[in-house]
Amino acid sequence: MEIAIYLIVALAGLGGGYTLASTAIRKSIEKKSEQLVKDAETEAEVLKKERMLQAKEKFLQLKAEHEKAIQLRNQEVQQSENRAKQKESTLAQKLEETRRKQVELDTAKESLKSQNELMARKETEIEKMHRKQVEQLQIIAGLSADDAKNQLVEALKNEAKTEAASHIKDIMDEARLTANKEAKRIVVQTIQRVATEHAVENSVSVFNIENDEVKGRIIGREGRNIRAIEAATGVEIIVDDTPEAIILSCFDPVRREIARLSLHQLVTDGRIHPARIEEVVAKVKRQIDDEIVETGKRTCIDLGIHGLHPELTRMVGRMKYRSSYGQNLLQHSREVANLCAIMAAELGLNVKLAKRAGLLHDIGKVPDDEPELPHAILGMKLAEKYKEKPEVCNAIGAHHDEVEMTSVISPIIQVCDAISGARPGARREIVESYIKRLKDMEALALSHPGVSSTFAIQAGRELRVIVESEKVSDKDAEMLSFNISQKIQNEMTYPGQVKVTVIRETRAVSIAR
Secondary structure, three states: OHHHHHHHHHHHHHOHHHHHHHHHHHHHHHHHHHHHHHHHHHHHHHHHHHHHHHHHHHHHHHHHHHHHHHHHHHHHHHHHHHHHHHHHHHHHHHHHHHHHHHHHHHHHHHHHHHHHHHHHHHHHHHHHHHHHHHHHHHHHHOOOHHHHHHHHHHHHHHHHHHHHHHHHHHHHHHHHHHHHHHHHHHHHHHHHOOOOOOOEOOOEEEEEOOOOHHHHHHHOHHHHHHHHHHHHHOOEEEOOOOOOEEEEEOOOHHHHHHHHHHHHHHHHHOOOOHHHHHHHHHHHHHHHHHHHHHHHHHHHHHHOOOOOOHHHHHHHHHHHHOEEOOEEHHHHHHHHHHHHHHHHHHHOOOHHHHHHHHHHOOHHHOOOOOOOOOHHHHHHHHHHHOOOOHHHHHHHHHOOOOOOOOOOHHHHHHHHHHHHHHOOOOOOOOHHHHHHHHHHHHHHHHOOOOEEEEEEEOOOOEEEEEEOOOOOOHHHHHHHHHHHHHHHHHHOOOOOOOEEEEEOOOOOOOOOO
16 A cells, blocks of 8 residues: 555656556556455454454353352352351250250259258257267366367377387388498498599698708899799798708699799709799799699590580699698599499499589589689589589589489489598598587587487497486487487588487496495
8 A cells, every 4th residue: 555655656746747647547556445445344354253252252261260169159158057057056955955954053052052951950969969078078087178188189299209219210220121231332342443542732842952052042132032932923932941942831732833843943944033933933824724724634534524614624623733621622523423433333323424423523612713602502503504414513512412402313422422531541630620520419419308428439430328217218219319310410510420329228236235
């Protein structure tokens, strides 16, 4: 069509000479245009029918889907109605059952009410009869009901006490027959399998020198060297007439060791002056810190303890320079760990856990600071801080009965600690405190009525109590022995165990003249 228009324009531009030809061409073009229009209309009609058919198919498809959805919805509604009807039927049945039970309950209430009224009348009659009988008994016995009750209660109390003491004695005897032998075997076997050196720490150390000229160099001009050493180490240095020896005095073993090693290096090097002293002391302190960590690691490896927090390992190393009643703390802790392992193995318990708790039980004695807490409680808090198991923490805190024992391992730690501290030669005790403990034990027994004299024998391991036979019977003697042992256990601190023996005798004396 565009070509036809173009031709028309072209012919028009040629002028009127071609008018006839253009007319013919125009007619031809018009025919073609009409034909093209008809073809376009035909094509449009076909396209329209196709679109209509597609729309109709789409409509039918949507209609089918809609009808299917409506059908599904109707099915769901029908099911919901069925369920609702079923629930309604069930509720109706339950309601009927509830009404029936309510009727039965009302009937039972009426019956119970009648029975209660009858029982109340009977109780009133029984109470009246009881009062009459009590009045008659009071007249016959010449005692009031309260007096008779008090006498009966006192008699029952005395009888119960006597029977209780007898039962306690029988039970303890039976327990001793079955358990004492086995316990002794385990304890003795445990002690025999552990060998620990008897190391006794002092509060002074002796530093040996080659000749007395070294003393003057250590003192320095106007005593400046010895003052510098004392200030840097915190140790008192005693230079006296003792030949070839200098005494280092301090209650802290770590400081004494630092002072001893520092003096050794200074004397060996020969340069002794305040600046050099400070340098050597600082170097020795670092060496001691490294040695403490190494000692802790070596101890854990020797005992087969793994996964210990580095800070706890360092505290274990610090035990090497601490002592308790003259007993080296690290040796004591190692011994307790080995004792706990053996005893736990004998009893079928966790050996590694017992050994770990035994090593750490006195960790509260070597803290970096000095809090106002018992060492058992402090050790338990340190173990909790560094994520130790609850059984280990409880064993540490309970080994002096300062917290309640919640684990089977806790009494084992307590027993092994007592074994390690109570064996001969392990610890030394000041004479004054030892005598005071014996006197307190004797005074505690004398405070009981009927006791005439007491004697603490076998270094305080046994208490002999002599009672007056007129005031204390045989059964009372058994009860007295039990009470004294419990009082000693609760009120006194002592190593090992104390045996309480109550002696009662009757003497008849006559003189022939």
